[in-house]
Amino acid sequence: MNRFCVAALLLMSCFVMPAAAVIETYEFSNEELEQRYQDLSAELRCPKCQNQNIADSNAPIAQDLRKRLYQQLEGGASDGEILDYMVARYGEFVLYRPRFSGATAVLWLAPVLLLLAAIVLALLVLRRRKDSGERTGGELSVAEQQRLHTLLDESESGS
Amino acid sequence: MIPEIGHYALINALCLAVILAVLPAWGAWRRNTTAMSLAPGLAVGQLVFVAISFACLAAAFLQDDFTVKVVASNSNSLLPPMYKFSALWGNHEGSLLLWALILCFWTTAVALLSPQLPMQVLSRVLSVMGGIAVGFLSFSLFTSNPFERLLPGSPVDGSDLNPLLQDPGLIIHPPLLYMGYVGFSVAFAFAIAALLGGRLDASWARWSRPWTNVAWAFLTLGIMLGSWWAYYELGWGGWWFWDPVENASFMPWLAGTALIHSLAATEKRGLFKSWTVLLAIFAFSLSLLGTFLVRSGVLTSVHAFATDPARGMFILLFLAIVVGGSLILYALRAPAVSSRVSFAWVSRESLLLFNNVVFLVATLTVLFGTLFPLFMDALGQGKYSVGPPYFNAVFVPLMALLAPFMGLGPVSRWKGDTVARWKGELGISAAVAVVCGLTLPLLGADYNLWVALAALLAAWLVLGLVRDAWYRVRGASSLGSGLRRLTPSYCGMLLAHLGFAACVLGVVATSQYNVERDLKMSPGDSETLAGYTFEFVELAPVRGPNFVADEARFRVTKDNELIATLAPQKRRYLASGSVMTEAAIDAGLFRDLFVAMGEPIGSDGAWAIRLHYKPMVRWMWLGAILMGFGGFATALDKRYRRQRRTATASAQGVLHGA
Numbered sequence: 001m002n003r004f005c006v007a008a009l010l011l012m013s014c015f016v017m018p019a020a021a022v023i024e025t026y027e028f029s030n031e032e033l034e035q036r037y038q039d040l041s042a043e044l045r046c047p048k049c050q051n052q053n054i055a056d057s058n059a060p061i062a063q064d065l066r067k068r069l070y071q072q073l074e075g076g077a078s079d080g081e082i083l084d085y086m087v088a089r090y091g092e093f094v095l096y097r098p099r100f101s102g103a104t105a106v107l108w109l110a111p112v113l114l115l116l117a118a119i120v121l122a123l124l125v126l127r128r129r130k131d132s133g134e135r136t137g138g139e140l141s142v143a144e145q146q147r148l149h150t151l152l153d154e155s156e157s158g159s
Numbered sequence: 160m161i162p163e164i165g166h167y168a169l170i171n172a173l174c175l176a177v178i179l180a181v182l183p184a185w186g187a188w189r190r191n192t193t194a195m196s197l198a199p200g201l202a203v204g205q206l207v208f209v210a211i212s213f214a215c216l217a218a219a220f221l222q223d224d225f226t227v228k229v230v231a232s233n234s235n236s237l238l239p240p241m242y243k244f245s246a247l248w249g250n251h252e253g254s255l256l257l258w259a260l261i262l263c264f265w266t267t268a269v270a271l272l273s274p275q276l277p278m279q280v281l282s283r284v285l286s287v288m289g290g291i292a293v294g295f296l297s298f299s300l301f302t303s304n305p306f307e308r309l310l311p312g313s314p315v316d317g318s319d320l321n322p323l324l325q326d327p328g329l330i331i332h333p334p335l336l337y338m339g340y341v342g343f344s345v346a347f348a349f350a351i352a353a354l355l356g357g358r359l360d361a362s363w364a365r366w367s368r369p370w371t372n373v374a375w376a377f378l379t380l381g382i383m384l385g386s387w388w389a390y391y392e393l394g395w396g397g398w399w400f401w402d403p404v405e406n407a408s409f410m411p412w413l414a415g416t417a418l419i420h421s422l423a424a425t426e427k428r429g430l431f432k433s434w435t436v437l438l439a440i441f442a443f444s445l446s447l448l449g450t451f452l453v454r455s456g457v458l459t460s461v462h463a464f465a466t467d468p469a470r471g472m473f474i475l476l477f478l479a480i481v482v483g484g485s486l487i488l489y490a491l492r493a494p495a496v497s498s499r500v501s502f503a504w505v506s507r508e509s510l511l512l513f514n515n516v517v518f519l520v521a522t523l524t525v526l527f528g529t530l531f532p533l534f535m536d537a538l539g540q541g542k543y544s545v546g547p548p549y550f551n552a553v554f555v556p557l558m559a560l561l562a563p564f565m566g567l568g569p570v571s572r573w574k575g576d577t578v579a580r581w582k583g584e585l586g587i588s589a590a591v592a593v594v595c596g597l598t599l600p601l602l603g604a605d606y607n608l609w610v611a612l613a614a615l616l617a618a619w620l621v622l623g624l625v626r627d628a629w630y631r632v633r634g635a636s637s638l639g640s641g642l643r644r645l646t647p648s649y650c651g652m653l654l655a656h657l658g659f660a661a662c663v664l665g666v667v668a669t670s671q672y673n674v675e676r677d678l679k680m681s682p683g684d685s686e687t688l689a690g691y692t693f694e695f696v697e698l699a700p701v702r703g704p705n706f707v708a709d710e711a712r713f714r715v716t717k718d719n720e721l722i723a724t725l726a727p728q729k730r731r732y733l734a735s736g737s738v739m740t741e742a743a744i745d746a747g748l749f750r751d752l753f754v755a756m757g758e759p760i761g762s763d764g765a766w767a768i769r770l771h772y773k774p775m776v777r778w779m780w781l782g783a784i785l786m787g788f789g790g791f792a793t794a795l796d797k798r799y800r801r802q803r804r805t806a807t808a809s810a811q812g813v814l815h816g817a
Contacts, residue, residue: 023757023767025679096546
């Protein structure tokens with residue numbers, strides 16, 4: 001079953017498709033290949049499914065991709081070559097970890113930029129708090145005093 | 160007849176909601192006491208009618224009334240009664256009704272539990288919540304009426320509830336999650352009421368803080384249950400997928416976490432007032448955005464949204480009104496309420512600010528990552544997928560960045576502290592934490608750097624908390640009286656932070672030390688995994704109330720000692736014919752053993768079998784439970800009740816004066 005069912009669970013979306021378990025029993029020539037198979041099949045998206053990686057999907061195309069992945073791993077292809085092959089056939093859509101490019105630069109840089117911006121903002125706040133504490137020390141500014149007077153007047157006339 | 164009563168009650172509820180949204184707010188503006196005093200009654204009335212409506216729908220489900228469309232498409236006469244009941248919210252229309260019911264429940268809770276609140280404030284809060292109810296009730300009535308009939312031509316039997324949802328966890332998960340989601344509407348309503356009234360002071364934070372903490376606690380438990388359900392019901396041993404729909408519930412949680420910390424600073428020190436208001440608006444807007452994402456079908460594809468736009472457009476419009484309206488109000492009012500409180504660089508305030516920085520960035524990143532594929536698709540820039548590898552790469556460093564400062568938080572002082580004092584307080588803890596980090600991973604299969612880091616950070620958090628609690632308790636005549644000195648809000652913080660540490664440890668240990676094998680096994684075969692021997696004893700057919708199943712029976716032994724017998728099933732549900740895997744799990748505090756069945760292979764009785772060894776996976780959920788209980792505990796604090804009583808006195812004074 002699939003990631004999409006999780007979706008169903010979390011907000012009870014109305015389009016869930018129950019699916020049978022997918023357990024492939026490929027025999028790998030060594031453990032390292034098996035580990036790479038598990039890692040890669042979790043990072044490749046089933047092109048025809050809702051939102052599932054090929055490890056969890058039992059769609060025919062996912063079975064086909066798993067088989068190709070297995071064959072390529074056993075054939076000695078590197079991770080990069082396998083991903084290139086998949087992208088050439090199914091487009092960038094197949095990658096759950098989008099590659100860094102002009103279009104995805106903003107995606108990858110956003111967290112860093114956001115963090116920097118937020119930290120700078122926080123530092124500014126800190127500096128202002130510290131300064132204002134030193135400078136005014138609880139005294140009201142002229143503008144504030146005026147505001148206080150108008151407020152007091154209002155409340156007197158209001159009651 | 161019953162569905163019509165339900166429909167009629169829902170219309171009545173909408174009418175009351177409209178009055179509630181308008182009249183008390185007008186009363187608060189014109190200082191009309193009569194109009195204001197109607198608010199609690201309207202809130203109760205609204206709850207009563209929505210509850211009647213809900214009960215009618217529940218009756219339709221329990222009586223197998225297949226003339227009602229949602230019942231026909233989501234239930235079946237063979238379904239066990241408790242799943243007939245929970246099938247009510249296993250679909251779009253019913254879950255919206257549940258949403259509305261919970262909203263009315265929160266509204267009534269605010270109305271009844273805060274007679275101490277100044278009348279004007281209470282009226283404004285209830286009016287805002289009434290406004291939200293208008294939105295959701297009309298959404299339910301106009302675009303997704305749960306009482307729609309299938310007449311003539313109603314089916315003899317229903318098409319069944321999705322088997323995945325036929326699980327006890329799913330009976331309580333949605334209500335808990337919604338309690339959290341919708342609970343943020345209270346924080347939102349208090350924020351809007353404060354902006355409307357122009358009075359953003361510490362008392363505002365004190366009023367809204369217990370509500371916010373409780374909502375956050377519900378949301379924490381709801382998300383935790385969802386993750387747990389995914390783990391045992393989906394049959395894959397996965398517990399978090401960064402699916403857009405999961406993110407939809409996680410974003411309000413992240414923003415809510417920032418909010419409860421910022422509220423602490425606002426209540427205790429009168430700081431970050433306008434920021435806290437903004438966060439309250441933000442957290443609730445994310446709840447609404449989550450609803451939009453899930454309900455509009457925009458996640459499936461931008462085009463699915465375009466083919467049936469009524470529901471999506473409705474929520475989008477509602478979202479625009481709520482977010483736009485509150486931001487405009489914020490822009491008009493917030494600058495007038497800036498505070499003038501100072502604090503030093505080294506202080507608890509700075510640490511809370513850092514908490515807000517991290518959680519805000521986390522929220523925005525999850526938001527951006529979730530929406531990125533939608534934007535790219537809508538702009539014609541091609542199709543992209545943003546999945547777990549991206550979110551993990553971003554989220555894990557952020558949490559790692561948070562933890563060192565989080566350990567300092569509880570021991571730090573308000574206003575100003577010194578690094579020298581921190582060193583004195585926490586020097587030993589830091590040293591012990593480093594030792595923990597170096598040694599604890601030795602207990603695992605192999606030495607793992609990530610686990611070492613997690614152990615270091617978790618130990619740092621726990622030791623700091625324990626030491627701080629000890630300092631508060633010692634010196635009392637007995638341990639009991641010492642423990643009584645700890646206020647509920649302090650205990651809540653303690654629990655929640657301990658829970659976070661447990662979560663960190665559980666997540667990292669289970670991700671790093673998890674062992675998974677997919678095998679072809681026949682009865683009689685056995686396989687050894689992480690020291691545990693799984694023996695496939697036999698395969699047997701079983702029959703349940705509404706399914707038939709193949710059951711594989713396993714004996715698990717370690718050092719020739721029987722540990723557990725596990726019986727995963729492969730079920731076929733009779734009504735829909737859908738096939739489901741029921742995993743079998745032997746749960747333990749330090750490890751779970753997990754067996755799931757795939758497909759039969761060949762004709763000699765062999766099956767594809769998945770075996771999992773998952774160390775410390777429970778810590779994650781136990782941690783989340785601790786966090787949830789922590790959230791509830793804080794709301795029990797006496798000061799909220801005591802301060803409210805003083806608030807009553809002053810409020811009465813104001814009213815008499817006016």
